[in-house]
Amino acid sequence: MAGQRYFPPLHGRIECEKCDIASTCPSCGKYQRDRRDVTFTSGRCPGLPDKKGFVDKSQRELYAEAVPLVHAQSCVGGLTLFLTLPGERRRRRVYRTKSGFWYFREKGEGRSYSKRCINFQRLQSREAVLREMALLRTDYCMFRAVVEDYCV
Incomplete structure (x- = not known):
C-alpha cells in the first residue's frame, strides 16, 4: 500500500x-x-x-x-466493455461466460491465454449494466473493477 x-x-x-x-x-x-x-x-x-x-x-x-476501470459504452451494435489496468496502456476487452463470470483474456506462457475473472459493482449481466446506464441517462460509464486471483 x-x-x-x-x-x-x-x-x-x-x-x-x-x-x-x-x-x-x-x-x-x-x-x-x-x-x-x-x-x-x-x-x-x-x-x-x-x-x-x-x-x-x-x-x-x-x-x-x-484503480482498474471497466469502460462501458452503449452503441447501436450493443454494449461494449473494456478494462484498463494500472500501468498498462492497452485496453482489454471484457467478456462474460455462460455461467455468469466477467473475465478478460491474459496472455500466459507461450501462446496460451487464461481467462482472468473480474468483478465490478455487483453487476451480473449485460442487461444490468445497460439498466444502470439507462438510470444515469448516459451511453458511456466507467466502473471500478476488482481483478480476482482466479481464472475461469
Whole structure:
C-alpha cells in the first residue's frame, strides 16, 4: 500500500486524513464530500467518482493509474466493455461466460491465454449494466473493477 494514492471508497466514509491533497482540498471536512450525486464545486471529494464514474479533471490520470476501470459504452451494435489496468496502456476487452463470470483474456506462457475473472459493482449481466446506464441517462460509464486471483 505504500506509494499508492488514496482514493475514497464508492460507498462509506471518506477518510480525508489519508489523502495526499487534504491540506489544499476544498472539500476536506465538508458534509457533502461523500455524495456522488453532487458536483466538485458543491463539495464532493475530487477523488470520488460521480455516478457515471468520472473524477475531477485534476485527478483523472492519477485515478486511472491507481484503480482498474471497466469502460462501458452503449452503441447501436450493443454494449461494449473494456478494462484498463494500472500501468498498462492497452485496453482489454471484457467478456462474460455462460455461467455468469466477467473475465478478460491474459496472455500466459507461450501462446496460451487464461481467462482472468473480474468483478465490478455487483453487476451480473449485460442487461444490468445497460439498466444502470439507462438510470444515469448516459451511453458511456466507467466502473471500478476488482481483478480476482482466479481464472475461469
